[in-house]
Amino acid sequence: MSRISQPWPPVEVEPATVHPEAPKQGSHLGIHFGECFGCGDEIEAGLHLHSTVGEGTTVYSKFTVTSAHQGAPGLAHGGLLACAFDEALGSTVGNLLRRPAVTGKLETDFLRPVPVGSTLYIATKLDGIAGRKIYVSADGRLDAEDGPVAVRARALFVRVEFEHFSTHGDPEALQKLAAAHEKAKRAREWDINP
Numbered sequence: 001m002s003r004i005s006q007p008w009p010p011v012e013v014e015p016a017t018v019h020p021e022a023p024k025q026g027s028h029l030g031i032h033f034g035e036c037f038g039c040g041d042e043i044e045a046g047l048h049l050h051s052t053v054g055e056g057t058t059v060y061s062k063f064t065v066t067s068a069h070q071g072a073p074g075l076a077h078g079g080l081l082a083c084a085f086d087e088a089l090g091s092t093v094g095n096l097l098r099r100p101a102v103t104g105k106l107e108t109d110f111l112r113p114v115p116v117g118s119t120l121y122i123a124t125k126l127d128g129i130a131g132r133k134i135y136v137s138a139d140g141r142l143d144a145e146d147g148p149v150a151v152r153a154r155a156l157f158v159r160v161e162f163e164h165f166s167t168h169g170d171p172e173a174l175q176k177l178a179a180a181h182e183k184a185k186r187a188r189e190w191d192i193n194p
């Protein structure tokens, strides 16, 4: 059985266009929410994934597997690896397109075991857009940007309105988050234009 069973993207797409206000190539992408398991700094056992904008529609992320991420002794849990890709792919979509979107479908191929202590280098790119559907994929390489590919992922994100989060999530936490982002934005503008 072939590992890749479907053509990708599975439908006709338009090329993804990076939002004019998206962070530029070389920018480090901040934490979008301190309690996010993928990137947050308030979750000790979290993945603490860090991302940087690459060329075109590419984002580079990395995270180091700790003993909190084990499935088999000494090896990363596959679900945790899928989480890392959800984060890397979602961060690419959110930051480059600057429109809210959620994961509709996430597919992973686990090609090599990922030991505790190793660092996964994830290169993500936007593959195209069809209406509200955003197709995005990534390769995760072991211990170096040009290391062997250990995990591959492909995902469909679906664009949503902000109400998706206030209706289904925690509106109070959302307001706090929006206020913190606004404060950080004002501080950045002050730095740039004193």
Ligand SMILES: CCCCC/C=C\C/C=C\C/C=C\C/C=C\CCCC(=O)SCCNC(=O)CCNC(=O)[C@H](O)C(C)(C)COP(=O)(O)OP(=O)(O)OC[C@H]1O[C@@H](n2cnc3c(N)ncnc32)[C@H](O)[C@@H]1OP(=O)(O)O
Pocket (backbone or CB within 6 Å): 032, 038, 086, 087, 088, 090, 091, 092, 094, 095, 098, 099, 100, 101, 102, 103, 104, 105, 131, 132, 133, 156, 158, 160
């Ligand atoms: C100033 C602006 C700033 C904007 C933001 C800027 C910056 C943000 C920055 C950074 C963000 C950073 C990081 C994000 C990091 C991590 C991300 C983690 C993401 C997640 O972890 S998020 C949690 C898991 N996620 C969910 O919790 C979703 C639950 N789910 C739903 O909420 C609904 O299910 C929904 C909304 C997906 C769709 O529902 P819906 O009713 O709105 O739309 P509908 O069903 O019509 O789907 C529309 C079209 O997508 C197709 N479609 C849908 N699902 C499909 C599937 N599975 N397979 C194949 N096709 C599918 C349909 O077939 C149709 O296609 P078509 O249009 O061709 O008919």
